[in-house]
Amino acid sequence: MTKVGRIESILKIMKKIPKGKVVSYGSLAKLLGTSPRAVGQLMKHNQDPKNIPCYKVVCSDGSIGGYSRGIKRKIRMLEKDGIKIINQGGKLKIDKKYFYKFTL
């Protein structure tokens, strides 16, 4: 699997994410056969908002995670997709019910 190969794969998968749903880094990692850290690394180094809605990728524990262009921006995007974000002790978290289950 080449560099661009992984990127294209992740792009394809992300495009499959239904509106109003999110996925965890771990899910993508499993599909790509890599580690969650690697997924995050690839995304931040290949941020292409025109084709890759990376804001739909969150931590498995429901926390927002990170975003190169500002976590605030990510949250805004998620809410725009109809995803409700709960304020848990000052920490923003996403409800588990918004997690999309990939059907292999």
Next chain:
DNA sequence: CAGTTGACGGCCC
């Protein structure tokens, strides 16, 4: 080429 870091996940305390 080798050591560190980082958009995480899971286990343990």
Next chain:
DNA sequence: GGGGCCGCCAACT
């Protein structure tokens, strides 16, 4: 339930 530690892969220095 919250916080800390280790393991994971890829990119950077």
